Amino acid sequence: MTAELTFTTTRSETAASDTDRAAILADPGFGSHFTDHMVTATWTKGEGWHTGEVRPFGPLQVSPAAAVLHYAQEVFEGMKAYRHEDGSVWTFRPDRNAARMARSCERLALPVLPEEDFIRSITALVEADEPWVPAFSTKEESLYLRPFMFASEAFLGVRPANEVTFSVIASPAGAYFPGGLKPVNLWLSTDFARAGDGGTGAAKCGGNYASSLAGQLEGIAQGCDQVVFLDSSTHTYIEELGGMNLFFVTKDGRLRTPALTGSILEGVTRASILEIAPDLGLTPEESRIEIDEWKDGVASGEITEVFACGTAAVVTPVGELRWAGGSAASTAGEGGGEVTRSIRQALLDIQYGRAADTRGWMTRLV
Structure with a gap:
């Protein structure tokens, strides 16, 4: 049985002052500012996971020959920490993030970090940087958490790395829609595919996002905010956006989303919406959806x-x-x-502790 991964803590000597941190939290944006600390751990073949640390945020030292730089063996996750009204800090369904990271690791031939260690790493970082979690409010602010893992072995050869680095960093995040909820316009990509059959589409790895950028630029050139990708085989079925899943509400009360085919990322938010849909009087449905169903459904009023x-x-x-x-x-x-709006509000109310967590989705971190 593998021993649990523990994390020693070395406090930063250059941590942000209360004044500087307050100024950042007043207008954090997204992904632009980072907390004072980070988590790191190492996996080596034959030894497993070891050297867990909470240490000052700063550059990672890697060799120019690090396998990740040449063969893209890496995965990541994205989640948030939420301040509740009583001052406690919680996160949403971390077991689902841990399980998805495990699946991503298996697909990219990386070592799996056990769920308990994954959650322990998140907790250790939030405990160290708890002042960075925005205050409870109605502004939808949070602390974004980014666990990631990459092949750090210095070796030029196409094989699974014998040394891997795991890390967690955190960034305060403001409201995604600070001026109120606004619809986005989407461009339908017919020249590019995000992922293909048998590929890495169901894994959360950087290559999937890199492959979406050319389509994203095409969409921007057409005056759109995001791009919709179709399946790579027939260019007929809707898959997802560059980093978001899609849902369709029908006039007869169905909530439809493209079925997972191996080339679509299984979002934690997606799974949660499917679970709460019946609470809101909706019938969830996962199926393959042709792009013409979208076009014709909107025109006929079938899709509302x-x-x-x-x-x-x-x-x-x-x-x-x-x-x-x-x-x-x-x-x-x-x-x-x-x-x-009702689905969005239902999720936010659970995440921020304004509604009862009847499914046990929230995990307290601090």
Whole structure:
């Protein structure tokens, strides 16, 4: 049996002052500022996981020959820590993030970090940097947590690395929609695919995001906020955005989302929405959805709302789908449709402790 990974703590001597931290928390943005500490641990073949540390945030030293730089053997996760009204700090479904990271590791031939160690690493960092968690408010602020793992062995050869580094960093995050919920416009990509059959689409690895950027630039050039990718085989079925899953609300009360095919990332927010849908009078449905069903459904009124979901934005209403030669507007109202808003609010109320956590989704960190 593998021994649990423990984390020693070395406090930063250059931690931000209360004044500087307060100034950052007043306008944190997203992914621009980082807390005073980070978590690191090492895995070596034959020894397993060891040398767990909470240490001052700073550069990681890697060899120019580090395998990750040449063969992209890496995975990551994204989650948040939320301040509740009583001052405690919680995170949302960390077991799902740990399980997804384990699946990603298996696909990328990386060692699996046990769930208990994954959650222990998150807890250790939040305990060290608890003042960085924004105060409880109605502004949807949080501390974004980024666990990641990469092949750090200095070796030029195509094989699984014999040395791997795991780390967690944290960044205070402001509201994704500071001016109120706003629909996004999407460009339909027909020249690019995010992932293919048998590939790494179901893993949360950087290569999937890198492959989405060319399509994203195409969408921006067309005046859109994000891009929709189709399956790589037939270019017929809807998959996801560059980093968000899609949902469709129908007039008969169904909540449809593309079925997981191995090339779609299984989002934690996606899974949670499917679970709470019946509470809101909706019938969840996972199935393959053709792009023409989207276009025709909006035109006929069969589809009443479309939204995307993910950790950063939680739920984002979709305003319009555009493609070469046409478009389909899909959201009622500037702030999204009624179902979209109710799902988003239900999730936020659980995450921030404003509603009872009847499913045991929240884990206390501090």
